[in-house]
Each structure stands twice: as C-alpha cells, then as structure tokens.
Amino acid sequence: MKDTYILAFESSCDETSVAVLKNDTELLSNVIASQINSHKRFGGVVPEVASRHHVEQITACIDEALEQAKISAKDLTAVAVTEGPGLVGALLIGIMAAKTFAWANHLPLIPVNHMAGHMMAGALVDKIEYPAMALLVSGGHTELVYVEKEGSYEKVGETRDDAAGEAYDKVGRVMGLTYPSGKAIDELAHKGNDTYHFPRAMMTTNEIEFSFSGLKSAFINLVHNAEQKGENPVQDDLENLAASFQAAVLDVLIAKTKLALEKYPVKTLIVGGGVSANQGLRERLTTEITDTKVIIPPLRLCGDNAGMIAAAAYIEWQKQHFAGLDLNAKPSLAF
Numbered sequence: 001m002k003d004t005y006i007l008a009f010e011s012s013c014d015e016t017s018v019a020v021l022k023n024d025t026e027l028l029s030n031v032i033a034s035q036i037n038s039h040k041r042f043g044g045v046v047p048e049v050a051s052r053h054h055v056e057q058i059t060a061c062i063d064e065a066l067e068q069a070k071i072s073a074k075d076l077t078a079v080a081v082t083e084g085p086g087l088v089g090a091l092l093i094g095i096m097a098a099k100t101f102a103w104a105n106h107l108p109l110i111p112v113n114h115m116a117g118h119m120m121a122g123a124l125v126d127k128i129e130y131p132a133m134a135l136l137v138s139g140g141h142t143e144l145v146y147v148e149k150e151g152s153y154e155k156v157g158e159t160r161d162d163a164a165g166e167a168y169d170k171v172g173r174v175m176g177l178t179y180p181s182g183k184a185i186d187e188l189a190h191k192g193n194d195t196y197h198f199p200r201a202m203m204t205t206n207e208i209e210f211s212f213s214g215l216k217s218a219f220i221n222l223v224h225n226a227e228q229k230g231e232n233p234v235q236d237d238l239e240n241l242a243a244s245f246q247a248a249v250l251d252v253l254i255a256k257t258k259l260a261l262e263k264y265p266v267k268t269l270i271v272g273g274g275v276s277a278n279q280g281l282r283e284r285l286t287t288e289i290t291d292t293k294v295i296i297p298p299l300r301l302c303g304d305n306a307g308m309i310a311a312a313a314y315i316e317w318q319k320q321h322f323a324g325l326d327l328n329a330k331p332s333l334a335f
C-alpha cells in the first residue's frame with residue numbers, strides 16, 4: 001500500500017502545533033510553539049491573546065514541520081485539524097490555516113476531536129488492543145471514554161464540575177505558583193505526605209463520575225482558616241499541602257478508572273491529556289492497574305500537540321471521513 005503522510009494542525013488552546021505523520025505511527029515532526037509565557041502573568045489563558053499568537057506562529061510552524069519531516073506539500077496525503085473542543089478564536093486560526101493549505105494543495109481535510117487526539121497519542125507508542133477504555137485528564141476535561149473499536153468513542157463518565165487540571169491550576173494560585181501549576185504541585189507532592197486528608201468526592205457512589213470543586217474549596221478554606229489563626233501552611237508546609245491535594249485527586253482518578261474497568265471489561269487502558277504527565281498518576285496507574293494493559297504516552301505527547309491530532313486523523317483517513325471547506329470550529333464538541 002502507498003504510504004500516507006498527514007499534515008496536522010492543533011491550536012485549540014495555548015499551543016500552536018503542526019506535525020507530519022507517516023502512516024499510522026511514524027511521527028516525522030511535531031513542532032510545538034508554546035505561548036505560556038504570555039499567559040502566565042494573567043494566571044490563565046487569555047483567549048484573545050491566544051488567537052493572536054496562533055496567527056503569528058502558525059506559518060512558521062508549518063514550514064518547520066515540513067522541513068523537519070523532509071517532505072514537500074506535493075507529497076502529502078491529507079490535512080488534519082482540531083475542530084473542537086477549545087477556544088473558538090484559537091480553533092479558528094488552525095482551521096483557517098488547514099483549510100487554506102488543503103485547498104491550495106488539493107488535499108482532503110480531516111476534522112479531529114481534540115480529546116480523541118489526546119487518546120490516540122498512546123497509539124503512537126504502543127498497540128491499542130480493542131475494546132479499550134480511555135482516562136482523559138486535561139485542563140478542561142476529566143472523562144472516561146469506552147472505545148469499542150478503533151474510532152468509536154462513547155463517553156461513560158465525566159466530571160460534574162472542575163476538570164482535574166483545572167483543580168491543580170486553581171489551588172496552584174492559592175499556593176502562589178505560576179500558571180499552569182500541575183507540574184510544580186506534582187514535584188512538591190513527591191517531597192511531602194498526605195497529612196491533611198482532604199475530602200475525596202464520589203467515592204461511595206457506584207457511578208462513573210468525578211467532582212473536584214469540593215476539594216478545591218476544602219483546600220482554599222483550610223488555607224484561609226489557618227491564616228486567621230496566624231498560621232501560614234503555604235509558606236511553612238507547602239510540600240505536605242501539595243501531597244495531600246495530589247493524593248485526594250489521584251485516589252478519585254484511580255478509583256473511578258477501576259470502576260470503569262469493572263463495568264466495561266477491556267483489553268487496554270489508554271491515558272491521555274496534560275494531567276497524564278503527572279508522575280504520581282503514572283506510578284499509581286502502573287502499579288495499581290495490573291490486569292489490563294496500560295498505555296501512558298511519553299511526556300512530550302501528554303500536553304497539546306499536533307502529533308496526537310495526526311494519529312487520530314489517520315483512523316478517520318482510513319474511513320475516508322473528510323470535511324468540506326465550510327468546516328467550522330466546534331468549541332463544545334464532545335464524544
């Protein structure tokens with residue numbers, strides 16, 4: 001069979017990324033331009049700022065991705081792009097670039113769900129055996145998705161309120177850490193112990209559901225109450241605070257993943273999304289999920305990147321699922 005080369009675009013949040021994937025797994029390039037330094041001082045991603053950065057970066061990212069892959073436009077098979085979920089203005093920049101590139105080079109256009117991308121990052125490093133379950137944990141999402149066969153996604157549980165990454169970023173702000181604070185909390189947590197015993201929500205229900213807003217409030221209340229008593233745990237006990245918060249998040253993520261695996265017996269557990277970079281989560285999944293194959297992508301594929309979008313697009317390409325040039329951004333796209 002002829003080789004396929006997919007040029008993929010990702011611009012749903014604060015990373016501008018363009019990648020070239022050869023066939024199903026050979027990632028020839030995966031260029032990522034991060035804007036995080038521009039958003040840090042605002043304590044979160046500013047949508048308008050994100051869109052402007054995408055406009056500035058995207059052409060250079062295309063050139064760089066093609067150059068690193070040592071391929072020219074005429075050798076490509078298809079163009080793929082994240083259509084949602086994400087920030088509407090940010091998504092539109094990637095979509096406009098992808099459409100223009102596809103039109104100018106007479107290539108088919110493949111729309112990709114960003115969360116399917118996070119899931120398929122795993123396919124770039126290991127063989128997913130179906131049926132599979134995916135634990136997707138990012139700044140905007142916390143969900144468990146049943147994948148009966150390649151490309152067929154069914155969400156079986158999600159968070160009722162905050163996403164896991166969002167909880168990390170919100171308590172990170174109280175801890176005086178810069179945005180996004182998941183990685184810093186993870187590092188601090190490794191040096192501390194769970195001394196505060198924060199609440200674990202939904203642990204007694206038999207439902208595949210998460211909730212992290214109560215944990216966030218408990219954390220904030222504890223810090224404020226301590227301050228009123230003249231104590232300062234953020235200054236004096238940061239490692240234990242981080243370890244206690246992380247233990248509460250991970251206990252729930254692990255428990256609900258185990259519940260999902262009980263309810264839906266599968267051959268592979270795939271983990272994806274920015275929070276899958278968490279060392280504590282990676283260790284616990286590896287040691288505590290023993291009767292199902294677990295695929296956790298390497299760190300470079302955990303955060304937003306176009307390589308994962310290309311991997312999900314390859315499945316759609318096989319089914320010849322293409323979009324027209326009227327493709328629009330879908331900010332709330334869900335499985």
Ligand code: KG4
Binds near residue numbers: 013139169275276277
């Ligand atoms: O998937 P992602 O790059 O962007 C979204 O699609 O949301 O995820 C970003 C999220 C942020 O909330 C960040 O704090 C979190 O992933 N994150 C982590 C770690 N590294 C990134 N959370 C916990 N531990 C980490 N090591």
Ligand code: ZN
Binds near residue numbers: 114
């Ligand atoms: Zn993401």
